[in-house]
Amino acid sequence: MALGVQHSSAIQVGLQASQYAIRLDSLGFELTMLDVQKGVMISHKNVISNTLQITAYDKPGREETMKKANIADSQETTLGLLPMSHIYSLVVICHANTYRGDRVVVLPKFDFQAYCGAIQRFQINTLYLVSKRSTERPMCTYLQC
Numbered sequence: 001m002a003l004g005v006q007h008s009s010a011i012q013v014g015l016q017a018s019q020y021a022i023r024l025d026s027l028g029f030e031l032t033m034l035d036v037q038k039g040v041m042i043s044h045k046n047v048i049s050n051t052l053q054i055t056a057y058d059k060p061g062r063e064e065t066m067k068k069a070n071i072a073d074s075q076e077t078t079l080g081l082l083p084m085s086h087i088y089s090l091v092v093i094c095h096a097n098t099y100r101g102d103r104v105v106v107l108p109k110f111d112f113q114a115y116c117g118a119i120q121r122f123q124i125n126t127l128y129l130v131s132k133r134s135t136e137r138p139m140c141t142y143l144q145c
Contacts, residue, residue, distance in 0.1 A: 021045040028087045042087060047095055054096040077103040078126040079118055081110050092128055102126075 025047050028040040066074045080093040084106075097104050105122045107114055118124065 019044075026090065028090065029085050030087070040087065042090070046087075047091055050091045051095045051099050054092060055100055058096075058100075075102055076100075076126045077105065077122055077124050078128065079115070079122070079124045080104055080106045080128075081115075082106060082108050089128075 021043055023044050024041055025044045026042045028042055029037050030040055062074045066072070076097070078093060078097050080089060084090050084094055093104060093106075103122075105118055105124065107118060119127075
């Protein structure tokens with residue numbers, strides 16, 4: 001799939017260019033340093049610009065990988081976990097990966113056995129890790145790394 005290809009089945013929202021900066025895309029809830037939840041308003045412009053930035057940033061590395069492997073197209077397979085209420089997972093996993101045509105496998109929650117099983121079953125080659133529990137030694141032992 002080509003980057004950013006517009007599909008005929010896509011819903012046309014019809015926003016004016018100036019509305020993307022202020023139109024609410026989603027509400028994210030994040031913990032502050034004091035463990036208090038804070039709602040964050042995320043505009044369409046935030047999501048679109050972050051998706052394009054990530055794609056542009058990753059492009060040289062992906063091209064180098066394709067060159068070394070002597071392949072014409074690079075498709076990554078990444079693993080996501082629900083809920084995707086944090087802006088990082090929303091933009092990186094949900095939007096940027098699908099925009100590039102990558103395969104995204106989503107699990108309903110973190111379960112150690114299911115997580116490790118999904119890595120092996122779906123041949124996950126990209127993991128976005130933000131939690132200490134995902135890098136603990138038992139996982140490496142289980143995956144034989």
